[in-house]
Amino acid sequence: DAGVTQSPTHLIKTRGQHVTLRCSPISGHKSVSWYQQVLGQGPQFIFQYYEKEERGRGNFPDRFSARQFPNYSSELNVNALLLGDSALYLCASSFNTYEQYFGPGTRLTVT
Amino acid sequence: AQSVTQPDIHITVSEGASLELRCNYSYGATPYLFWYVQSPGQGLQLLLKYFSGDTLVQGIKGFEAEFKRSQSSFNLRKPSVHWSDAAEYFCAIRDDKIIFGKGTRLHILP
Numbered sequence: 001d002a003g004v005t006q007s008p009t010h011l012i013k014t015r016g017q018h019v020t021l022r023c024s025p026i027s028g029h030k031s032v033s034w035y036q037q038v039l040g041q042g043p044q045f046i047f048q049y050y051e052k053e054e055r056g057r058g059n060f061p062d063r064f065s066a067r068q069f070p071n072y073s074s075e076l077n078v079n080a081l082l083l084g085d086s087a088l089y090l091c092a093s094s095f096n097t098y099e100q101y102f103g104p105g106t107r108l109t110v111t
Numbered sequence: 112a113q114s115v116t117q118p119d120i121h122i123t124v125s126e127g128a129s130l131e132l133r134c135n136y137s138y139g140a141t142p143y144l145f146w147y148v149q150s151p152g153q154g155l156q157l158l159l160k161y162f163s164g165d166t167l168v169q170g171i172k173g174f175e176a177e178f179k180r181s182q183s184s185f186n187l188r189k190p191s192v193h194w195s196d197a198a199e200y201f202c203a204i205r206d207d208k209i210i211f212g213k214g215t216r217l218h219i220l221p
Contacts, residue, residue, distance in 0.1 A: 004154075
């Protein structure tokens with residue numbers, strides 16, 4: 001069984017640009033969550049989606065948005081990138097929103 | 112507010128020695144608790160979880176953790192570490208979202 005997949009693996013963007021990160025959950029999982037992990041810190045919760053509806057949102061500005069598609073894959077969008085948005089973005093999927101399985105992450109560098 | 116504290120930023124142990132990583136939490140009810148491991152540049156792998164029942168939980172790779180309500184702790188243990196255990200370890204609690212501690216980086220001496 002394939003695990004959680006994320007694309008791209010690495011990304012370099014310039015301040016002010018927009019970025020879209022993608023995540024495919026484990027087959028059968030209906031919930032996807034997004035986390036931001038800044039170097040040297042634990043992951044910080046951004047969004048959770050379950051059955052295509054937003055179930056939770058962390059303390060992030062409106063520049064961050066996400067959606068979940070009918071096949072349960074998900075996109076995280078960040079507008080007007082700032083240097084501080086440089087981080088590892090992790091996607092996690094779960095069947096019931098409790099036990100989450102993480103993908104390898106997308107490393108975003110903003111210059 | 113719910114929170115997770117990992118008091119040790121770095122821990123160094125010799126290969127073959129025992130290991131205990133500390134985790135304290137703040138939560139009003141019985142928490143859902145997790146330990147994850149992250150190798151450099153990688154995502155997080157779930158080592159073990161506690162939802163209810165037996166307070167001693169067995170996980171993968173020979174790890175175990177003990178839930179102690181009286182001490183608000185969920186410490187991770189391994190009787191004998193291997194060089195491949197060098198990684199960052201995160202304790203986490205589940206409320207309406209998962210809240211992670213800041214992590215403990217484990218170094219292994221040969």
